[in-house]
Amino acid sequence: MSERQTPPATEPILHAQNVDREYGSISVLEGVTLPIRADAVTALIGPNGSGKTTLLRVLAGLLEPTGGSVTYRGPDATRRIGYLPQQPAFRPGFTVRETLRFYGSLVGDDDEAPIEHLERVGLADAADRPVDALSGGMTRLVGIAQATIGDPPVVVLDEPASGLDPGMSTHVFEIATELAGTGTAVVLSSHDLELLERHAHEVAILDDGAIVDRGDPVDVRNRLELDSLRAVYEEAISGDTRTVRVQGVTT
Numbered sequence: 459m460s461e462r463q464t465p466p467a468t469e470p471i472l473h474a475q476n477v478d479r480e481y482g483s484i485s486v487l488e489g490v491t492l493p494i495r496a497d498a499v500t501a502l503i504g505p506n507g508s509g510k511t512t513l514l515r516v517l518a519g520l521l522e523p524t525g526g527s528v529t530y531r532g533p534d535a536t537r538r539i540g541y542l543p544q545q546p547a548f549r550p551g552f553t554v555r556e557t558l559r560f561y562g563s564l565v566g567d568d569d570e571a572p573i574e575h576l577e578r579v580g581l582a583d584a585a586d587r588p589v590d591a592l593s594g595g596m597t598r599l600v601g602i603a604q605a606t607i608g609d610p611p612v613v614v615l616d617e618p619a620s621g622l623d624p625g626m627s628t629h630v631f632e633i634a635t636e637l638a639g640t641g642t643a644v645v646l647s648s649h650d651l652e653l654l655e656r657h658a659h660e661v662a663i664l665d666d667g668a669i670v671d672r673g674d675p676v677d678v679r680n681r682l683e684l685d686s687l688r689a690v691y692e693e694a695i696s697g698d699t700r701t702v703r704v705q706g707v708t709t
């Protein structure tokens with residue numbers, strides 16, 4: 459059964475309009491328009507190198523677009539946007555608890571708040587482990603806890619389920635759904651189309667730096683008369699799916 463319930467349409471809390479991003483002479487994003495709703499999980503899907511990380515970093519305000527704009531229309535908050543990088547890394551020499559307390563202190567959280575974030579990702583037992591002694595999956599979970607500290611109105615998660623076991627992958631998507639249920643806009647990327655089909659309220663398909671389709675995954679599926687998000691993805695993506703298209707190299 460579906461975990462997702464489509465929330466009512468609202469004004470976007472974050473709006474990418476006609477966004478371009480170039481690295482030197484190489485165009486990585488071209489004319490990307492993407493409204494991000496509060497109360498919803500918005501998922502970016504697309505082949506390796508299609509521009510998902512670049513777009514997420516632009517949405518998070520970490521990378522300036524070379525054209526177009528990103529507008530935030532959410533509440534004033536100490537931390538507007540939380541971000542999980544694709545490869546989270548923490549300063550060695552500190553425990554998980556100390557690390558999260560540090561991030562909490564930046565937004566005025568008390569000492570216990572970060573631990574609640576750790577509990578949410580199922581990692582409370584690792585609170586006193588050094589961050590440099592965590593497994594890859596555990597590090598990602600600490601990264602998700604870090605991204606939600608200060609309860610930002612927008613949370614941007616770059617491949618939050620990558621490297622997680624099946625149970626934790628599902629749990630991470632449940633957390634995303636829960637956050638959306640409490641009014642947080644969650645934008646994430648993932649290659650797990652089955653999990654996305656269950657949890658995402660909006661999906662945007664990126665191909666070669668452009669959004670080629672977007673909408674409620676059920677609507678998109680129905681419109682294209684296809685029976686799964688995987689089939690939609692395969693239909694939407696152009697070119698050879700066994701070759702990574704490298705912008706500026708492959709024509």
Ligand SMILES: Nc1ncnc2c1ncn2[C@@H]1O[C@H](COP(=O)(O)OP(=O)(O)OP(=O)(O)O)[C@@H](O)[C@H]1O
Nearest residue numbers: 481486504505506507508509510511512513704705
């Ligand atoms: N700093 C940079 N300088 C030059 N090119 C870059 C830079 N960062 C990313 N790119 C290029 O931009 C393109 C898109 O990369 P991006 O990381 O956004 O893709 P992605 O869709 O997130 O890929 P994946 O699914 O593999 O994580 C790639 O061709 C990449 O080589």
